[in-house]
Each structure stands twice: as C-alpha cells, then as structure tokens.
Amino acid sequence: MNSSSVPSAEDRTISARQDVPRLPAAGPAPLRIGPVVVDPPVLQAPMAGFTNYAFRQIVRQYGGAGLQATEMVHARGFLHICRHHDRFPDRLWGVADEPRPLAVQIWDNNPDDLAAVGARLAHEFRVSVVDINFGCPVRQVTEKAHSGSYLLKYPERMGAIIRRVVTACDPVPVTAKIRLGCSRDSMNAIEVAQVVEAAGAAALTVHGRTAADYFKGSADWEKIAAIKPHLRRIPLIGNGDLASPAAVLSAFERYDVDGVMVARAALGRPWLFRQIEAALRGEPVPPDPALDQQRELLMHHFQLVCQRFGEQRGSILMRKYACCYAQGRRGAREFRTQVAHVSSPAEFCQVVQRYFPSESSSRRGGEETPAEPQSGSKVAESS
Numbered sequence: 001m002n003s004s005s006v007p008s009a010e011d012r013t014i015s016a017r018q019d020v021p022r023l024p025a026a027g028p029a030p031l032r033i034g035p036v037v038v039d040p041p042v043l044q045a046p047m048a049g050f051t052n053y054a055f056r057q058i059v060r061q062y063g064g065a066g067l068q069a070t071e072m073v074h075a076r077g078f079l080h081i082c083r084h085h086d087r088f089p090d091r092l093w094g095v096a097d098e099p100r101p102l103a104v105q106i107w108d109n110n111p112d113d114l115a116a117v118g119a120r121l122a123h124e125f126r127v128s129v130v131d132i133n134f135g136c137p138v139r140q141v142t143e144k145a146h147s148g149s150y151l152l153k154y155p156e157r158m159g160a161i162i163r164r165v166v167t168a169c170d171p172v173p174v175t176a177k178i179r180l181g182c183s184r185d186s187m188n189a190i191e192v193a194q195v196v197e198a199a200g201a202a203a204l205t206v207h208g209r210t211a212a213d214y215f216k217g218s219a220d221w222e223k224i225a226a227i228k229p230h231l232r233r234i235p236l237i238g239n240g241d242l243a244s245p246a247a248v249l250s251a252f253e254r255y256d257v258d259g260v261m262v263a264r265a266a267l268g269r270p271w272l273f274r275q276i277e278a279a280l281r282g283e284p285v286p287p288d289p290a291l292d293q294q295r296e297l298l299m300h301h302f303q304l305v306c307q308r309f310g311e312q313r314g315s316i317l318m319r320k321y322a323c324c325y326a327q328g329r330r331g332a333r334e335f336r337t338q339v340a341h342v343s344s345p346a347e348f349c350q351v352v353q354r355y356f357p358s359e360s361s362s363r364r365g366g367e368e369t370p371a372e373p374q375s376g377s378k379v380a381e382s383s
C-alpha cells in the first residue's frame with residue numbers, strides 16, 4: 001500500500017504502524033471545538049447542494065455524527081437577501097430550530113461581510129460553530145469571487161478574515177476548512193494552519209487534496225498529519241476518501257488527527273455515521289438497511305424536500321439524491337437513467353417503485369462501479 005495517501009476505503013486495511021499511538025480501546029477521545037464537545041469526533045461535511053435540512057434530519061435520525069454542517073452560505077448573498085427580500089437564504093432552511101450541535105459554513109472574501117453574517121449566525125441563530133470555507137476550488141468562488149481556496153494564496157488575508165469573524169462571533173467558536181494548497185507545487189497547509197490558529201480559530205479541517213486536484217487521485221493523509229506538530233492549541237480534523245467504518249478506524253490508527261470528516265460516502269448512506277460510531281466503540285457494525293428500507297428512506301427524503309420546495313421543484317431536486325441512494329447497487333444504472341428525467345412527483349414515485357434497486361435486481365446482477373455523486377448545484381459542488 002502506498003503510505004503517502006489513504007486509498008479508497010475498499011483498499012484500506014486496519015493495520016496500525018508501530019511508531020504512532022494506537023487507538024484506545026474506548027475509541028478516540030471526543031473532540032473539543034471551543035466549548036462544543038464533538039462526540040464521536042466524526043463530522044458530517046458541508047456539501048453544497050446536498051447537506052440541507054432534509055439530509056441533516058436523516059443523518060440525525062440514524063445518529064453517529066458528532067457535528068453536522070450545512071451547505072456553504074455566501075456572506076454577501078445572505079446580506080443581500082435579508083436586505084432586499086426580507087428573508088434568509090434557502091441554505092439556512094432549518095438552522096434556526098434544529099437540534100445542536102450544528103455548524104454553519106460561510107464563504108466570501110470580505111471580512112466585514114463575513115463578520116456581519118457570522119455575528120447573526122452566532123447571536124441570532126445561536127449556531128454551535130461558524131466555519132469558514134477556504135477550500136472550495138470551483139471557478140465561480142475562486143476566480144470570480146476571490147474566495148474559497150483562492151485565499152490559500154493569501155494567508156495574511158485569511159488571518160484578517162478569521163480575526164474579524166472570531167471577534168464578531170464570540171463566544172461561538174469559529175473554524176476553518178482548507179485544502180493542502182492551491183496546487184501540488186504550492187502546498188502551504190502548514191503555514192496556513194499556523195495562521196488559522198494564531199488568528200483565533202477553534203479547529204482546522206483539512207481535505208487532503210489541493211484545489212487543482214479537485215477530486216483526482218487520493219487524499220494525502222501523510223500531509224494532513226504533518227500539520228499536527230505545528231498546531232499548539234486547536235484540534236486537527238482530517239478529511240478525504242473515508243468511505244467505510246474500517247477506513248475511519250484506520251485513519252485514527254495511522255494518522256495523528258483529533259477528528260475526521262466524512263462527505264461523499266454518506267450521501268447515499270446516511271446511516272454510515274452510526275456504523276462508524278459502533279466501529280470506533282469496538283461494537284459490531286450494524287448492517288446496511290435492506291434495499292426496501294432504503295427505498296422507503298428515499299421516499300421519506302423526497303417528502304421532506306417537497307414540504308420545503310413544493311412537489312414540482314422537490315421532484316427535480318431529488319434526482320441527484322436518488323442517484324446517490326442507488327449508487328453502487330445492482331440495477332443503479334437503469335434507475336439513474338430513468339430518474340434523471342423525472343419532473344413530477346408522480347413520475348418520481350413511479351420510477352422509484354419500478355427501478356430502485358431491489359433484492360431481485362441484486363440477484364440478477366449487472367451493475368455497477370461506484371461513481372461521483374450526481375449534482376444539480378451550480379456553485380461549489382466540489383469544494
């Protein structure tokens with residue numbers, strides 16, 4: 001196995017190196033983000049277009065995620081919508097009332113806008129954590145708005161942003177999410193991590209790729225762990241390619257991180273956090289729900305989305321989630337082809353009833369290499 005990276009979870013074995021501390025029998029210690037205790041230290045990642053209130057409710061129903069995050073929210077957009085339309089952005093759906101702990105992620109380039117939005121999230125919405133995105137590699141965010149991973153080139157500005165937001169949000173903790181750098185030849189995560197800590201952030205999450213990588217190759221966990229000795233106070237959360245309980249166990253055993261964050265693998269398997277929690281405690285890992293239960297869950301998810309966005313828009317929004325639920329199952333390809341065209345609730349229900357992978361389609365065979373999640377969101381689908 002290539003020791004410089006964590007391969008896809010399927011390849012990973014739970015073997016520990018001798019020169020790093022082994023995972024305690026009781027599992028990794030809870031993570032502290034300022035006053036917020038994250039237990040287990042396994043976080044549900046922010047994902048634009050996906051981790052809305054409906055998805056978060058479903059993850060919460062299964063349990064196992066120590067901290068959940070919203071999609072990223074554009075600070076200037078937030079202020080504009082509030083000022084001119086007297087409402088909040090759709091991405092804050094559920095945030096005011098849902099259980100804590102909850103992190104809301106924001107992005108922008110302007111410290112004043114970020115501080116203004118951070119302050120409202122902290123004091124009006126009373127969220128548990130305000131996270132700032134410094135990792136998004138999407139052009140609309142980097143080139144056009146000089147935000148997300150673009151700011152990794154300007155650690156001083158990152159520091160100025162974090163300081164302003166920390167002051168505005170006090171006592172609510174502020175965290176940062178970064179990539180290893182903008183590109184392979186400009187990896188500066190260690191320098192950036194020190195700036196993040198010195199500016200008063202309460203935790204740092206690192207996705208082990210550069211912005212130029214998007215999702216190519218494997219997340220480099222050696223490089224994530226190399227940051228740890230340079231942090232004096234704040235916890236380090238590793239992220240990238242954790243797709244199974246075994247992969248998470250292995251990450252904690254092999255790499256010196258205080259927590260881990262899981263993104264894509266949970267999209268069609270929102271019960272994954274519960275499985276990870278069991279594995280970390282040394283308990284038997286609960287099996288995946290049966291396919292008919294997964295179909296019911298998909299329909300429940302559909303109802304939650306329709307309650308908020310209406311049946312027509314809900315049906316279209318659900319196409320991408322439906323693809324995630326089917327991903328990797330036998331019969332998924334046919335299901336995806338069919339569900340990609342639904343535009344009404346009746347069509348959605350019909351396609352799910354008829355084509356969602358079932359025990360019998362599994363027995364028939366004929367599927368399926370895992371793929372990237374399908375997405376309908378224009379901005380920051382791959383931060």
Ligand SMILES: Cc1cc2nc3c(=O)[nH]c(=O)nc-3n(C[C@H](O)[C@H](O)[C@H](O)COP(=O)(O)O)c2cc1C
Nearest residue numbers: 045046047048072207240241262263264381382383
């Ligand atoms: C569809 C999609 C949307 C994402 N949106 C965000 C986002 O809004 N904010 C963010 O910090 N990262 C975002 N990410 C990146 C993930 O949080 C995570 O860093 C990345 O997917 C690597 O983790 P994984 O290998 O567990 O998927 C997104 C990723 C995907 C696939």
